[in-house]
Amino acid sequence: MTSLTAAFLLAMAFLTALLSGVIGMAGGLVLMGALALVLPVQAAFVTHGLLQFVANGWRAFLHRRHVRWSIVGWYALASLIAGLAVAALSIVPSKPVLFLLMGLVPFLTWLPQGWIRLDAARPPQAFLSGLSVTGLNLTAGVAGPLLDIFFVRTELNRHAIVATKAATQVFSHLSKVVVYGAPLLTGATIAGTPPLWLFALALPLSMAGTFVGGLILDRMNDVNFKRWTRWIVTAIGVGYLIRAAQLFAGGA
16 A cells, blocks of 8 residues: 555545534445555445444444433444345456446435424334445445435434444444454455554544534534535535546546
């Protein structure tokens, strides 16, 4: 791994954690795309899972008084089931397909709210969110916009949304690490996986970005919070669709 690539990954670890700390999503979407640009797909999944596991875990800890643990419990159970199902299929998407899926996911935020009757505060729907979000996370690499659908109709404020989402995503990203990083448990290697020293630097940077993002969140109001989220993830999605088209055209 070159010094330039390492510096790029370290910068993205901080900036994407900051972004997620502010709006509760999008950071993972940006980070997955950044990793897929410079790493093989399987290595990108493992690296993304580890960094996001720590970032979300730290975010959930910082805002732990706002977490709705009843939602997290049902989500965690469903996440385990989804992880076992995807592991049994042993599917690793190609890079063009990965960018295509990442590009399409953000458009879920534009589904008319009148069509959506989901509320993560209800146990059956919290369970459904764990199945669907973890399943998408393990195939597209990201699933923040889908998770957001389950929080559209909740009565939670922005702090509770960010905190509870973070706690649920601890389990989604843990599933990603276990499913795609399984060869590491047997002593095998995964091509392109960053060296341990990079993780040692990236993890505290991710935690720092989460902390700074929380400070910015405190200065926002709920109206601005919801307005900016949709436009940010849509712009990211368009960029990924363009990249997917380039890769398909080039026969990658």
